[in-house]
Amino acid sequence: MMKAESSGRRILLIEDERKIADFIRRGLTLEGYQVQVAYDGESGLDAAVEQKPDLIILDIMLPAIDGIEVCKALRDAGLDMPILMLTARDAVRDRVAGLDAGADDYLVKPFAFDELLARIRALLRRRAAAEEEILQFADLTLHPATREVTRGGRRIELTAREFDVLETFMRHPRQVLTREQLYERIWGYDFSGESNIIEVYIRYLRAKLEANGEPRLIHTVRGVGYVLREA
Numbered sequence: 650m651m652k653a654e655s656s657g658r659r660i661l662l663i664e665d666e667r668k669i670a671d672f673i674r675r676g677l678t679l680e681g682y683q684v685q686v687a688y689d690g691e692s693g694l695d696a697a698v699e700q701k702p703d704l705i706i707l708d709i710m711l712p713a714i715d716g717i718e719v720c721k722a723l724r725d726a727g728l729d730m731p732i733l734m735l736t737a738r739d740a741v742r743d744r745v746a747g748l749d750a751g752a753d754d755y756l757v758k759p760f761a762f763d764e765l766l767a768r769i770r771a772l773l774r775r776r777a778a779a780e781e782e783i784l785q786f787a788d789l790t791l792h793p794a795t796r797e798v799t800r801g802g803r804r805i806e807l808t809a810r811e812f813d814v815l816e817t818f819m820r821h822p823r824q825v826l827t828r829e830q831l832y833e834r835i836w837g838y839d840f841s842g843e844s845n846i847i848e849v850y851i852r853y854l855r856a857k858l859e860a861n862g863e864p865r866l867i868h869t870v871r872g873v874g875y876v877l878r879e880a
């Protein structure tokens with residue numbers, strides 16, 4: 650195990666069972682991580698918001714606010730560090746709920762410590778790679794980690810939703826996306842077929858992307874949806 654990879658990385662552990670928390674904290678500290686422990690969901694949330702750790706290990710079974718609620722609250726607060734859930738129960742429902750709540754991975758108790766280490770390393774590596782990712786199409790660039798968008802070097806300010814819509818297109822260039830697909834990917838639930846919200850966001854995006862008279866990149870495919878392609 651290369652300690653250089655872990656050194657100085659800050660991990661917040663939210664776990665109410667002291668024995669397990671101590672065991673994990675000791676092991677991770679030996680590996681070179683800086684570990685902070687919170688013994689309930691509420692103080693875990695506070696610690697996460699204040700400290701912004703590099704990674705959170707979150708037990709699902711917590712008193713008062715459970716791990717699922719904590720995870721949702723963290724994501725709602727805009728915190729996007731990797732979250733590794735721990736669950737004592739080998740219940741598919743828990744794992745699905747955890748992933749739906751915004752967790753990146755989960756581990757079922759009891760687990761081998763080496764497996765915990767491997768999951769942590771993988772999540773931190775994935776995060777490092779994601780931070781360097783830049784999407785490009787024509788003269789558009791989009792940096793998912795910093796949420797910066799430029800066109801021909803011109804910085805474009807987008808709202809969170811506009812950014813999400815554009816990112817979806819840039820991950821599927823030259824592919825026709827239906828309104829349903831866009832709706833499901835961005836809003837995450839079934840499309841009712843009545844809302845014109847997609848049209849509204851496409852209009853906003855076009856206005857910003859074409860503010861200097863640049864050629865259109867998001868095209869309407871009549872009766873189907875939209876596609877990102879060169880004119």
Ligand code: CA
Binds near residue numbers: 709711
């Ligand atoms: Ca617990």
